[in-house]
Amino acid sequence: MANLNVKTGEEKWYKKAIGIFTRSKTPIASLIILYIAMVVIFASFSPYYLTIGNFRSIFNNFAVLGILSAGITIVMIGGGFDLSIGSTMGLTGILCAVIMLKFSFIPVGIVMVIAVIIGCFLGLINGLIIAKIGINPIITTLGTLAIFRGIAFFWADLNVRIYSDFWDSIGRSFIGGIIPYTTVYILVIFIILALVLKFTKFGRNLYTIGGNEYLAKLAGIKVERIKIASYVISGLFCGLAAIVLTSQLGSGRPEYGSGKELEVLTVVVLGGVTVGGGKGNYLGTFIALIIIGSIANGLVLLDVPVFLRMVIKGGLLVLAISIDALRNRRRLQLY
Amino acid sequence: MAENQETPVRKKEKKFFLSNTITLFIVLIVMLVFFSLTSESFLSTYNLVSMLSNLSFYGIVAAVLTMVLISGEIDFSIGGNIGLTSIIAAILIESGVNGWLVILLCLLLGAAIGIFNGFLVTVIGVNSIIATVGTMSVWRGLAYTFSDGQSIMAMTPVIDFLGRGKVLNIPFPIILFIIIFAVCYVVMNHSKWGRKIYAIGVNPMASFLSGINVKQVKFLTFLFSGIAAALGGLILASLSGVGMPQHGEGLELTIISAILLGGTALGGGRGQILGTLVGVLIISVLYNGLTMLNVYYYYVQIAQGVVLVAVVATYEVRQKRLQE
Numbered sequence: 001m002a003n004l005n006v007k008t009g010e011e012k013w014y015k016k017a018i019g020i021f022t023r024s025k026t027p028i029a030s031l032i033i034l035y036i037a038m039v040v041i042f043a044s045f046s047p048y049y050l051t052i053g054n055f056r057s058i059f060n061n062f063a064v065l066g067i068l069s070a071g072i073t074i075v076m077i078g079g080g081f082d083l084s085i086g087s088t089m090g091l092t093g094i095l096c097a098v099i100m101l102k103f104s105f106i107p108v109g110i111v112m113v114i115a116v117i118i119g120c121f122l123g124l125i126n127g128l129i130i131a132k133i134g135i136n137p138i139i140t141t142l143g144t145l146a147i148f149r150g151i152a153f154f155w156a157d158l159n160v161r162i163y164s165d166f167w168d169s170i171g172r173s174f175i176g177g178i179i180p181y182t183t184v185y186i187l188v189i190f191i192i193l194a195l196v197l198k199f200t201k202f203g204r205n206l207y208t209i210g211g212n213e214y215l216a217k218l219a220g221i222k223v224e225r226i227k228i229a230s231y232v233i234s235g236l237f238c239g240l241a242a243i244v245l246t247s248q249l250g251s252g253r254p255e256y257g258s259g260k261e262l263e264v265l266t267v268v269v270l271g272g273v274t275v276g277g278g279k280g281n282y283l284g285t286f287i288a289l290i291i292i293g294s295i296a297n298g299l300v301l302l303d304v305p306v307f308l309r310m311v312i313k314g315g316l317l318v319l320a321i322s323i324d325a326l327r328n329r330r331r332l333q334l335y
Numbered sequence: 336m337a338e339n340q341e342t343p344v345r346k347k348e349k350k351f352f353l354s355n356t357i358t359l360f361i362v363l364i365v366m367l368v369f370f371s372l373t374s375e376s377f378l379s380t381y382n383l384v385s386m387l388s389n390l391s392f393y394g395i396v397a398a399v400l401t402m403v404l405i406s407g408e409i410d411f412s413i414g415g416n417i418g419l420t421s422i423i424a425a426i427l428i429e430s431g432v433n434g435w436l437v438i439l440l441c442l443l444l445g446a447a448i449g450i451f452n453g454f455l456v457t458v459i460g461v462n463s464i465i466a467t468v469g470t471m472s473v474w475r476g477l478a479y480t481f482s483d484g485q486s487i488m489a490m491t492p493v494i495d496f497l498g499r500g501k502v503l504n505i506p507f508p509i510i511l512f513i514i515i516f517a518v519c520y521v522v523m524n525h526s527k528w529g530r531k532i533y534a535i536g537v538n539p540m541a542s543f544l545s546g547i548n549v550k551q552v553k554f555l556t557f558l559f560s561g562i563a564a565a566l567g568g569l570i571l572a573s574l575s576g577v578g579m580p581q582h583g584e585g586l587e588l589t590i591i592s593a594i595l596l597g598g599t600a601l602g603g604g605r606g607q608i609l610g611t612l613v614g615v616l617i618i619s620v621l622y623n624g625l626t627m628l629n630v631y632y633y634y635v636q637i638a639q640g641v642v643l644v645a646v647v648a649t650y651e652v653r654q655k656r657l658q659e
Contacts, residue, residue, distance in 0.1 A: 081464075133648045134655070136601045138409075138464060139591075140647075146588060146640030153633035262472055265465060275462045307484060310476030317469035318455065325461040 031271070031287045038291065042298040049301055056178060062293030063171060063182030064089075064245045066286075068260065069267045070189050071237030073285050076268060077197070078230045079210040079277025080130065083141040085238050086260035087148035088122045090253075092242035094152050097160035097252025100167070108166050116239040122148060123235020127228035145261075152254035160252040171247035182244060186289075189237070194282040206230065210277025263313065267292050270320040292316070355598045355650075359613045363620065370624035377627050384506060388498070390619035391512035392570040394612075397590045398519040399563035401611045403556045404594055405523070407536045407603025408456060410557060411467040413564040413590060415474030416448050417583030420568030422478045424494065425487035425578025434493025441565050448474065449561020453554040471587070478580040486579040489572040498573025508570050515563070520608045532556065536603030592643040593618045598650065618642075 042049045068085050075082045096115045099106060122144070129140045162168065174180050197203035205226050209216045217223050246252050271288030273280030295316065299309050371378040396413050403410050420441045427437045448470075455466040500507040523529035531552050534542040543549050572578045597614030599606025621642070625635050 129644060129648065134651050135644065135647050139595065139601055140644060142588060142591070143640040143644035143647075146636050146643070150633040150635075150637035150640065153631075153636075156633070259472075262468060265468065269465060275465055305480065307476055307479035311473050311480060312476075314469045314472030314474075314476060318461075318466060318473065321461050321465045321469065322455065322459050325459050 028272075028284055028287060031284065031291065035287060035291050035294070038294055038298070042294065042301065046298075046301040049298070052178060054297065054301070056174065056180060058290075058293050058297045059183045060171075060174075060180040060248075061297065062289055063180070063186060063248070064241045064257075065260070065263055065267060065293065066182075066186040066289050067189065067237050067241040067244060068264045069271075069285055069289060070186070070193055070282075071234035071241075072264055072268055073271075073273055073280055073282065074193065074197075074206065075230045075234045076273045076275070077210050077277060077280045078206045078227060079213060080227060080230060081137040081141060081275075082126065082231065082234050083138065083261050084122075084126060084145040084148060085234065085264060086257040087145045087152070088119060088235055088238040089242045089245060089260065090255065090257040091122065091148045091152040092118045092239050093246045093256050094155050094160065094252040094254050096242060097162055097246055098155050098158065100162055100164060101158070101160050108164050111167075112243055115243050116236055119235040119237070119239020119242065120232050121235070123232040123238065124228065126235070127231030130231065131224040131227040149254070149258065154254075155252075156254050162246060162250055162252065167243075167247050168250060169247070171244040185240075185244070186286075189240075190282045190286055197281070202226065202229065207278055210279070212278075262317065263292065266313065266317040266320055269317065269324055272324070274324065275321075356607070356610055356613060359597070359610070359617065363613060363617050366617065366620050366624065370620065370627065374624065374627040377624060382623070382627070386619055386623045387512075388506040388508045388574065389623075390615055391506075391508035392498075392567040392574065393586055393590050393593075394512045394615045394619075395515045395570070396560070396563050396567045396586075397593050397611050397615050398516050398608060399556075399560045400590060401594050401597070401599055401606055401608055402519065402523065402532055403560050404591075404599050404601065405536045405603055405606045406532045406553055406556050407539065408463040408553060408556070409467065409591070409601070410452060410560045411464065411587045411591075412448065412452060412471040412474055413560065413567075414583040414586040415471040415478070416445060416561060416564035417568040417571060417586060418478040418580050419448075419474040419481075420444060420565040421489070421572035421578040421582040422482045422487065422580055423578070424569055424572050425489035426481060428489050428491045428494060429487060434491045437491070437494060438497070438569060441569050442562055445562045445565020445568070446558055447561070448565070449558040450554075452561065453557030456557060457550040457554045475580070475584070478582075482578065482580050484580060486577040488576065489578045490576055494569065494573045496573075498570045498575075508574070511566075511570070516608065516612055523608050528552070533604060536600075536605070538604075588639065588643075589618060589622075592639060592646075595643065595650075596646050600650075600654075601647075 039049075048054055068089065072082050072085060092115050095118055096111055099111055099114060100108070126137075126141055126144055129135055129144075130137045171182055175184070197206065205216065205221045208219070208221060209223055209226060213223060242257075245256060249256070267288045268280070268285060269275070270291065271280065271284035271286070273285065295312075296309075299312065304312070376382055396417075400410060400413065423444055424437050424441050427440060428434070432440075452463075452467055452470055455461045455470070456463045496507060497511075498508055502510055523532065531542070531547050534545075534547060535549050535552055539549050568582065571582050575582070593614040594606070594611050595601065595614070596617060597607065597610030597612070599610065618639075621638065622635060625638065
């Protein structure tokens, strides 16, 4: 009787604060230990690892990855799946670049709004097909992955260099020369989304749908609407990611972002978001993001061949998902 | 005995499948007529034969992958597997290994890949989508690493015969394709093992309770899909004469589209090998026809995505109506 875990309402303030980000349990402690171990390993192999310049580039380089994983976390908590994020980002990016090239009189701010709208629209297409017709999300987004990428190649023969100083500065400038603006964006996005998940009806309903869609429907939750909304949110962040990506690379190319879905999945799964839905939080995703970003950086510092990095990235995803499976294993897995 | 007692639901489902196959055949014929009217060289023997030998290598993979899908799992790593096998075959040939031994070793490699996937899915209990998306990149990355991004010549008499040889004037890959389809058809429709796969796809829990070793069956389907992909990789290396790390890139989308087109459900339990055959034919006629019409590759890619989503949407809508 002594150890009944009753919430008394007298929790310490910092526990409450952490609670906002840990709405559902993820392996945060083990992730932090993993990160520390990694830092020690990389630091002992490369003298450049523990420098401010290196950390600056680590944090600036995972910006796109972070924004994308913010969106897909929402989708996956709701039990969905989105393979089309890389293509959505690529298509949005090249459209922005083309708009800036052909209609240079349009102010940059409006182009950014257009980017977000395009992203939302592409997400809406996914959401409508998945929720209204009821096709499996994997198949839908596998199809739209090909469609969006194919459309992006319409502009393959253009050399879409971006000539806007403001646009270029979005993803490449630093506060005081140290803290990248992109890290600030990611922190703001993650905090807002964590608050949304914790305090809004939408957030609670999303977890319920991910946990058991049928029961959620019986409980009167508008499942279709929330599912569509989750894909629109994912599309929105693809649009934002496209802005940052084109800003960092200074151009729009149709092949940008291909294969990104693999990395994003690795981050999200490592962060504790389960594939079936209903579990996951933003603190886990954030730490996993830092870990994956550091690994990508460490592989460069250790001079690992490019092709071998692909193997390691795939292997990491397999490892992450295996750990996840072993942790959530049914006590008696019979079939 | 149970096979003779047809419940109304099963009868309805059979009818549903039959009408689907007929619809697909009509689609195929319409496409054939359309392409032969618009492109003069489409109906030439040369084009048709080359189309058939090109489709055979992924048709083989599609036939076996249908089993994996019916059992309720999926294997995305086939494309990477094809790339890796073609590279390993080319490297072995370059170092002067006998052609038969190359075939044996590559099939063993495919089996090892299948075993690894099967281990992840059945023993560790990983979701097969994520697991095979991960291993896909591992195999592809290994293919790039071993070949250093280069393509390697793969020419030796035995391997040449595999993709370009002819028996009674019929290209050998087409013969292989027909044989493997026939075997898969017999297994899925007339064997105990095939029935088990269907049962598992419909309800794994109930199958386990009625004494089916679910894990073993699933493991074997992954093993076979690994071997089939390796065979596909060998044929592709032989058809093109080189082992290339890019071989089979994006092929998983094509193959899975073909299977779903044929009426196999992604959740498992529903599907037919014959449906896959028609699906493979439709996809390759679409590809070949669009190429003959000089359509840009990215339009083909868009067409493929649209076909995939549209087809699955119609199935889903019809299935809903059937249940009502």
